[in-house]
Amino acid sequence: MKVKENFNLKKHNTLALDCFCDQFILVENLHDVEQIVPFVGKQGIFVLGSGSNIVLTKNIEKPVVHLTSRFHARVADGITVAWAGSKWNDLVMWAAKKGLGGIENLAAIPGTVGGAPEQNIGAYGVEVKDTIVWVEVFNYRTNVFQRLSNAECRFMYRSSIFRETENPWIITRVAFELRPNSEKNLSYDGIKAELKSKDILDPSYLDIANAVSAIRQRKLPDYTELPNVGSFYKNPIIDEKQYKKLSRKYDDIVAYPLENNHFRLSAAWLLEKCGFKGHRMHECGFSDKHALVLVNYGNATGREIISLSKEAIRSVNQKFKIKLKVEPQVL
Numbered sequence: 429m430k431v432k433e434n435f436n437l438k439k440h441n442t443l444a445l446d447c448f449c450d451q452f453i454l455v456e457n458l459h460d461v462e463q464i465v466p467f468v469g470k471q472g473i474f475v476l477g478s479g480s481n482i483v484l485t486k487n488i489e490k491p492v493v494h495l496t497s498r499f500h501a502r503v504a505d506g507i508t509v510a511w512a513g514s515k516w517n518d519l520v521m522w523a524a525k526k527g528l529g530g531i532e533n534l535a536a537i538p539g540t541v542g543g544a545p546e547q548n549i550g551a552y553g554v555e556v557k558d559t560i561v562w563v564e565v566f567n568y569r570t571n572v573f574q575r576l577s578n579a580e581c582r583f584m585y586r587s588s589i590f591r592e593t594e595n596p597w598i599i600t601r602v603a604f605e606l607r608p609n610s611e612k613n614l615s616y617d618g619i620k621a622e623l624k625s626k627d628i629l630d631p632s633y634l635d636i637a638n639a640v641s642a643i644r645q646r647k648l649p650d651y652t653e654l655p656n657v658g659s660f661y662k663n664p665i666i667d668e669k670q671y672k673k674l675s676r677k678y679d680d681i682v683a684y685p686l687e688n689n690h691f692r693l694s695a696a697w698l699l700e701k702c703g704f705k706g707h708r709m710h711e712c713g714f715s716d717k718h719a720l721v722l723v724n725y726g727n728a729t730g731r732e733i734i735s736l737s738k739e740a741i742r743s744v745n746q747k748f749k750i751k752l753k754v755e756p757q758v759l
């Protein structure tokens with residue numbers, strides 16, 4: 429375990445925001461995890477993964493715990509158990525190369541294995557909840573390790589018990605059911621087209637992961653060049669009546685049918701309709717590649733980013749009577 433005082437988090441959040449924490453505690457293994465208890469004050473701690481789903485608006489005045497990104501995963505009895513600090517994409521590619529399926533559509537999502545259950549990451553028709561068997565947490569108040577079953581994690585669209593409750597947990601390991609005969613999800617036209625362009629008719633899990641990575645590289649701004657946190661808003665859910673009303677007015681509406689006569693509406697489409705694609709305010713703005721991505725052009729602060737994001741929420745609400753919800757955690 430290593431402890432650094434007065435530590436700048438700029439390189440530890442993908443929006444590259446310049447904020448500090450009093451103590452940065454680097455944890456290397458399960459033994460280290462137990463050693464953090466004496467550092468925990470009244471306010472608890474903040475667990476930081478890759479910082480790809482947070483917006484820092486101020487310094488963090490409690491210890492920040494970060495699990496090292498050393499990759500560690502093993503398979504036993506058909507269950508893959510991975511160290512929470514491991515990079516998510518390292519796990520995806522490792523599994524795909526081993527011929528284990530289930531998470532290949534989630535390739536190239538930044539972040540850690542521990543960050544994935546927190547908002548139940550999803551992309552290209554797949555959510556991580558569908559493969560998670562259990563999540564191991566360390567309770568830094570009681571000093572006890574505990575396993576939460578899939579049901580106990582209360583996964584929902586971009587949400588889970590980890591996000592919705594105040595809790596004293598550090599996610600330490602996650603167990604997945606990744607199978608050699610897992611069904612492949614090619615429901616997104618983009619994936620089919622990408623595979624076709626490579627003359628791949630019977631894709632392996634690795635082919636799908638590579639196709640998804642290539643599409644994402646083209647579609648999304650690279651956060652190492654143009655800092656961002658991916659989608660800034662959740663896609664709102666509307667009922668059939670509202671959907672019909674909107675589709676009568678806009679024949680280019682982008683929405684996906686859900687159960688119970690509801691639709692998931694594309695937040696990117698709403699933002700484009702309100703003129704936010706490529707809209708810039710000083711040091712931050714909405715990407716001209718993808719309207720859902722708010723980028724830091726250099727020296728933006730978290731507060732400026734939040735201020736611009738609120739302007740877009742107001743504008744979408746005024747035009748469509750739909751209130752967008754911010755996806756990353758604002759600190």
Ligand SMILES: Cc1cc2nc3c(=O)[nH]c(=O)nc-3n(C[C@H](O)[C@H](O)[C@H](O)COP(=O)(O)OP(=O)(O)OC[C@H]3O[C@@H](n4cnc5c(N)ncnc54)[C@H](O)[C@@H]3O)c2cc1C
Binds near residue numbers: 476482542543549
């Ligand atoms: C370019 C880009 C594209 C993206 N695309 C997608 C996408 O397609 N789909 C999607 O769902 N998301 C996407 N994201 C968002 C993000 O990558 C994911 O939410 C990711 O899982 C966050 O992981 P992290 O380790 O960076 O978490 P952080 O941002 O570090 O933390 C997020 C939250 O998780 C908590 N947390 C993290 N690790 C732990 C742990 N070990 N124990 C307890 N709590 C923990 C933190 O306390 C915080 O509350 C994208 C982000 C970027 C930058």
